[in-house]
Amino acid sequence: MSQATQLLIGTRKGAWIYRSDDRKAWRVQGPIFLGHIINHIVQDPRDGRTLMMAAKTGHLGPTIFRSHDGGETWTEAATPPAFPPSDAANARAVSHSFWVEPGHASEPGVWWAGASPPGLFRSADGGVTWESVEGFNAHPKYWDWCPEDGGTPDGALLNQIVIDPRDKDHMYIATSTGGVFETLDYGRSWAPLNKNVEANFFPDPYPEYGQDAHYLALCATNPDRLYQQNHCGIYRVDRPSDAWTRIGKAMPEEIGDIGFTILAHPRDADTAWVFPMDGSDVWPRTSPGGKPAVYRTQDAGQSWSRQDQGFPAEQAWFTVKRQAFCADAQTPVGLYLGATNGEVWMSDDEGGHWRRIGAHLPEIYSVVAAPL
Amino acid sequence: MTVAVAIPQQLRSYTDGAERVRVEATTIDAALRAVDERHPGLRFRVIDEQGRVRPHMRVFVNNVLARDIRAGVSPGDEIYLFGALSGG
Numbered sequence: 370m371s372q373a374t375q376l377l378i379g380t381r382k383g384a385w386i387y388r389s390d391d392r393k394a395w396r397v398q399g400p401i402f403l404g405h406i407i408n409h410i411v412q413d414p415r416d417g418r419t420l421m422m423a424a425k426t427g428h429l430g431p432t433i434f435r436s437h438d439g440g441e442t443w444t445e446a447a448t449p450p451a452f453p454p455s456d457a458a459n460a461r462a463v464s465h466s467f468w469v470e471p472g473h474a475s476e477p478g479v480w481w482a483g484a485s486p487p488g489l490f491r492s493a494d495g496g497v498t499w500e501s502v503e504g505f506n507a508h509p510k511y512w513d514w515c516p517e518d519g520g521t522p523d524g525a526l527l528n529q530i531v532i533d534p535r536d537k538d539h540m541y542i543a544t545s546t547g548g549v550f551e552t553l554d555y556g557r558s559w560a561p562l563n564k565n566v567e568a569n570f571f572p573d574p575y576p577e578y579g580q581d582a583h584y585l586a587l588c589a590t591n592p593d594r595l596y597q598q599n600h601c602g603i604y605r606v607d608r609p610s611d612a613w614t615r616i617g618k619a620m621p622e623e624i625g626d627i628g629f630t631i632l633a634h635p636r637d638a639d640t641a642w643v644f645p646m647d648g649s650d651v652w653p654r655t656s657p658g659g660k661p662a663v664y665r666t667q668d669a670g671q672s673w674s675r676q677d678q679g680f681p682a683e684q685a686w687f688t689v690k691r692q693a694f695c696a697d698a699q700t701p702v703g704l705y706l707g708a709t710n711g712e713v714w715m716s717d718d719e720g721g722h723w724r725r726i727g728a729h730l731p732e733i734y735s736v737v738a739a740p741l
Numbered sequence: 742m743t744v745a746v747a748i749p750q751q752l753r754s755y756t757d758g759a760e761r762v763r764v765e766a767t768t769i770d771a772a773l774r775a776v777d778e779r780h781p782g783l784r785f786r787v788i789d790e791q792g793r794v795r796p797h798m799r800v801f802v803n804n805v806l807a808r809d810i811r812a813g814v815s816p817g818d819e820i821y822l823f824g825a826l827s828g829g
Contacts, residue, residue: 428797428824429751429786445782451790462789 373741374697376705377420378713379407382731384422386440388741392703392717395726401440402426406465409692412739413471421480421496423466431465433482435496450482450490450499452506459517461486468692469496470530473537483527487515487544489556504557505542505550514547514561514578528691531585533592541585541595548580549597564612567601583691584630588638596641596670598631598691603643605670616670624657624664625649629691634719635698639669642676642696642720644689644706655686663704663720679723680714687712692735707733742767742816746776748783749822755783769800769810772820787822799823 376387378399384407385399401407406425413419420436422443433450434443452461463484472479482490482499489502501507505527508514515525526545533539538555541562548563561578568580581600588594593608596616603617603626617626627648634640642665647653656662662677687708697703704716713727713736746762748755756762762779766772770792777784787798788810794800800807801821802814814820 426751426786428795430789430795432782432786447781449785451785454790454792460791462791462793462795 371740372699374699374703375412375739375741376713377410377412377735377737377739378707378727378730378733379410379422379692379735380707380711380731380733381406383407384410384440385727385730387713387727390741392699392715397727398440402434402443407734408465408467409469409735409737411469411471411737414739415471415474415477417740419495421469421471423469423482425465431463431484433466433469433496433499446492446496446499448498450484450488451501452488453501453503459512461488463488464524466490467526468529470532473532474534475537481530481532481540483530483542485524485526486517487525487527487546489527489530489542491556502556504552504554505559508559514550515544516546528583529585531587531595533587534589535592541587543582543585543597545581545583545600547578548599549582549585550578562606562611565615566597566599566604566613567615569601583628586631586633586641588633589635591638594633594638594669596631596633598628598643600627602626603628603631603670614670616666619666619671620645620664620673621675624662627652629689630694632694632696632704634702635696637667640665640667641670642694642704643673644694646688653686654688656688659684659686661685661687663706663716663723665720676716676720677723678721679716690734692737693733695736695738697738698740703738705736705738707736709733742814744772744814744816744818744820746772747819747821748776749824751824752783752786752822755780755786766814768813769802769807769820772814773810797825799825 372392373390378385383400383403387395389395408423410422422434425431433446436443466482466484468483470481478495480492489505490499492499529543531541550559551562566580584598586596597604604613606613620626628645632642647657661680664673687710689706693707701719711730764775773784
């Protein structure tokens with residue numbers, strides 16, 4: 370099986386693409402759009418070629434670029450994601466697109482985007498034009514789910530879109546202000562999916578909505594299983610149950626279960642990885658104790674083991690943001706992370722050993738692995 | 742009537758490097774739409790979907806800061822677009 374892999378890296382000041390035929394020696398392409406804020410770059414698995422990039426440039430408005438030649442040339446969307454015009458005093462304008470998601474395998478050309486302020490957008494023509502998904506963006510409960518004053522330091526987010534591989538009508542979204550929502554009808558209607566998920570910043574710490582869902586991982590071999598890294602812990606749900614279980618309680622107490630990302634093993638639904646960060650006190654969001662490590666479960670969250678070989682043993686305070694930790698689908702699985710200090714780290718043995726393959730990039734926002 | 746729109750450096754990728762675009766318009770909004778017809782995508786980088794100038798962007802007509810792009814312009818006016826390239 371070919372080990373050829375590429376890493377699509379978005380940073381605060383441009384994009385880079387790392388490519389390798391063997392996951393050992395890496396070639397670097399870039400910078401691409403130097404100085405632009407690149408939140409996310411994704412390759413279309415349906416054609417194995419198209420790259421879609423969410424970009425913003427300083428104070429210029431947000432847009433989306435696509436490339437069909439490996440990132441050599443890029444074409445801007447004719448109509449980037451935007452909310453419908455409104456006379457309301459609180460009329461929304463997209464600050465930036467944060468997440469781009471290829472549509473279901475049965476729908477070539479369909480793409481979805483999540484934005485800040487929280488908004489869901491769809492393209493049916495390969496990213497040329499984008500439309501507001503009014504089923505969410507104009508939902509009667511929208512302002513309850515996505516209040517104006519809610520959100521992260523860079524603005525409230527609709528930060529992820531997950532599509533059930535068995536059913537294009539069944540999707541999940543993660544938001545920073547309302548938690549997880551689910552649709553069974555292709556986005557026309559939505560319902561919260563947050564039972565048992567803590568939101569310790571409310572008087573009622575287990576509300577129907579209001580959670581901060583950092584990341585969802587749907588298991589490819591068991592799409593009824595979802596893992597969630599939340600602002601308040603690590604969770605798992607096995608559908609059709611709608612009640613999450615806090616599997617992060619099994620993490621070492623001194624590490625805690627706060628982080629941005631959770632990854633599911635592409636072939637084993639019991640295996641997942643997290644990269645914990647310090648969520649104590651004032652939330653430093655650094656590697657706990659200055660000692661970076663990945664934690665892995667191989668029993669669906671009943672227990673976790675530390676994987677830190679190769680990482681600095683001390684005085685390493687980097688942070689890995691929510692889109693900057695990813696896995697490939699190779700055997701053994703490769704894991705990759707990009708740090709806020711501009712370093713790129715990888716493991717080609719499912720987290721057993723780590724090595725630095727890149728450094729001195731701008732602050733890394735996203736790393737996405739794709740077949741080359 | 743003809744007005745000139747001065748294009749800041751960070752938007753000249755849309756105008757093939759042109760520093761000024763002359764268009765026929767009677768309002769700022771009409772001028773920016775006319776520029777966008779010729780150079781698609783430029784307007785949205787400056788004006789959001791609600792018709793508001795984006796934060797930290799500035800639109801001047803001659804030497805006067807324009808707070809509403811629906812304001813009228815006169816023949817020979819110069820519309821300046823500026824982006825505050827702040828931050829580290």
